[in-house]
Amino acid sequence: MDYYRTYSSYLKEKYGEKVYKLPIALPVTCPNRDGFCGTGGCTFCGEIGAGYENLPEDLSVTEQIERNIAHIAPKYKAYKYIPYFQNFTNTYLPLAAFTAYVDEAARHADCVGLAIATRPDCIHPAYLDVLAEAKAKYGTDITVELGLQSTNPHSLLAIQRGHTVGEYIDAVLQIAPYGFDVCTHIIANLPWDDRVDVREASKIISALPVQQVKIHALYIIRHTLMAQQYTAGTIQMCSLDEYVDRVVDFVELLRPDIVLQRLVGRVPEENTLFANWGRAWWVIRDRIEAEFARRGTRQGSRCGYLGGAAVKRWV
Numbered sequence: 208m209d210y211y212r213t214y215s216s217y218l219k220e221k222y223g224e225k226v227y228k229l230p231i232a233l234p235v236t237c238p239n240r241d242g243f244c245g246t247g248g249c250t251f252c253g254e255i256g257a258g259y260e261n262l263p264e265d266l267s268v269t270e271q272i273e274r275n276i277a278h279i280a281p282k283y284k285a286y287k288y289i290p291y292f293q294n295f296t297n298t299y300l301p302l303a304a305f306t307a308y309v310d311e312a313a314r315h316a317d318c319v320g321l322a323i324a325t326r327p328d329c330i331h332p333a334y335l336d337v338l339a340e341a342k343a344k345y346g347t348d349i350t351v352e353l354g355l356q357s358t359n360p361h362s363l364l365a366i367q368r369g370h371t372v373g374e375y376i377d378a379v380l381q382i383a384p385y386g387f388d389v390c391t392h393i394i395a396n397l398p399w400d401d402r403v404d405v406r407e408a409s410k411i412i413s414a415l416p417v418q419q420v421k422i423h424a425l426y427i428i429r430h431t432l433m434a435q436q437y438t439a440g441t442i443q444m445c446s447l448d449e450y451v452d453r454v455v456d457f458v459e460l461l462r463p464d465i466v467l468q469r470l471v472g473r474v475p476e477e478n479t480l481f482a483n484w485g486r487a488w489w490v491i492r493d494r495i496e497a498e499f500a501r502r503g504t505r506q507g508s509r510c511g512y513l514g515g516a517a518v519k520r521w522v
């Protein structure tokens with residue numbers, strides 16, 4: 208039984224074969240780190256951003272693609288790829304540099320798509336035009352991965368995110384006419400959020416032209432502001448049972464066509480104070496699937512709130 212629309216099956220349906228994402232690191236920072244809208248970054252963000260799987264950023268995009276392929280092709284038997292500009296904020300680059308990196312990745316013969324991780328306040332038509340040009344020139348499918356993390360403005364302030372939900376909605380609506388996929392990243396267990404917040408995040412995302420979602424469990428990296436709060440006991444992590452409940456609530460409310468890239472992140476334990484309750488990611492995924500089975504629900508089971516719920520029965 209499929210309880211939700213998985214990314215692997217979506218890629219297989221779309222391309223007719225296994226497709227693998229390749230992490231690519233660019234020499235880029237973030238407006239929430241360099242002083243434009245903050246200097247310390249989000250309170251959970253470590254010095255290497257999300258890039259613990261990445262190769263060094265001083266390697267060219269082509270070299271990173273080739274090295275990743277050499278590792279992945281024999282191991283996973285995948286021969287088509289989606290380079291993923293993963294680390295920090297990948298549209299926070301001078302336009303000429305961004306254009307060159309996008310072109311280099313998109314023209315690779317084995318790459319069918321390109322995924323760009325960024326922040327909602329770094330979406331601008333000039334950058335979207337660059338992606339549209341790559342799509343037109345090479346047939347590359349584009350996914351823009353937007354970090355949102357929470358739709359609770361108080362939580363976004365608490366993690367010093369430097370933007371709120373308004374910028375996220377603006378970004379999604381700017382991207383929509385280009386026909387790119389939008390993947391929204393959510394953290395389901397921020398200490399300032401409860402189940403009500405997580406459910407509302409699912410409803411807001413479902414009401415927008417969003418095609419993919421990636422759900423993470425918060426992990427606490429040493430030497431971050433959040434690590435200090437955790438050590439001082441001023442924030443607590445919810446239990447694994449609570450995380451499972453929040454994710455199942457979220458997915459039940461999510462539009463059934465939205466693809467779920469992940470229900471929990473894959474994180475390294477080293478250099479962290481807290482990571483996935485000490486469990487492997489697939490153990491948590493299995494617990495989530497067991498909860499769907501127990502409730503007898505699946506993705507979209509509770510999605511009837513869209514499209515005029517109160518009057519639908521009269522038309």
Ligand code: SF4
Pocket residue numbers: 236237238239240247248249252253256294295296326354
């Ligand atoms: S937006 Fe991303 S890269 Fe920037 S500080 Fe926050 S987590 Fe780090």
